[in-house]
Amino acid sequence: MAGRTNGGAEHPPGDYRGAVMIDGKPDIEDVLQAEGIETRRGWGLCPFHEDKHPSFKINRDRQTFHCFSCGAHGDAIDFIQKLHNLDFKNALKYLGMTPGRPPMVDPKQQRKRELLADFEQWRRDKYNDACDFYNDIWHVLRACKDMEEISQHAPMIHQLSQIENEILVLSEGNHAEQYELYSAGI
Numbered sequence: 001m002a003g004r005t006n007g008g009a010e011h012p013p014g015d016y017r018g019a020v021m022i023d024g025k026p027d028i029e030d031v032l033q034a035e036g037i038e039t040r041r042g043w044g045l046c047p048f049h050e051d052k053h054p055s056f057k058i059n060r061d062r063q064t065f066h067c068f069s070c071g072a073h074g075d076a077i078d079f080i081q082k083l084h085n086l087d088f089k090n091a092l093k094y095l096g097m098t099p100g101r102p103p104m105v106d107p108k109q110q111r112k113r114e115l116l117a118d119f120e121q122w123r124r125d126k127y128n129d130a131c132d133f134y135n136d137i138w139h140v141l142r143a144c145k146d147m148e149e150i151s152q153h154a155p156m157i158h159q160l161s162q163i164e165n166e167i168l169v170l171s172e173g174n175h176a177e178q179y180e181l182y183s184a185g186i
């Protein structure tokens, strides 16, 4: 069985393209079959040592192989690496796979999320401030004894409608209206 190392010549990479993909990997059974390793109920002759009795076991759930005689173990990629003496990159190439990349964080999306988070924080703070201010004004006005005293707070009263409007925009307004307040630096 040692002579199997050139077995890949009969099975160009394209052979695996129809294989069932699990996590981007071809099914280990398909890979073994394409390499001429016959298995019955998951057991076969190990290609990595002189195996007279099947000691090579496939775990279909885990998509791994294990030889109980020589200890060879791994997944479809390990199998191809070992069988054809290939490095990882070339084993992927052989299997018609492209190397997996970790998901990239899009810097533009990231920046957008940060800006939206900042904006939302501003909106909440501003809304709370406006409500507090509104209540403070009413507290002062209610404490007034007469109209004369109230009229002394004219600038404050004037602010009331502005604050009411701010509260309305900050709580129910759309982003454009809120952004208008935001960019006005209020």
Ligand SMILES: [Zn+2]
Residues within 6 Å of the ligand: 046, 047, 048, 049, 051, 056, 067, 068, 069, 070, 071, 072
């Ligand atoms: Zn073995």
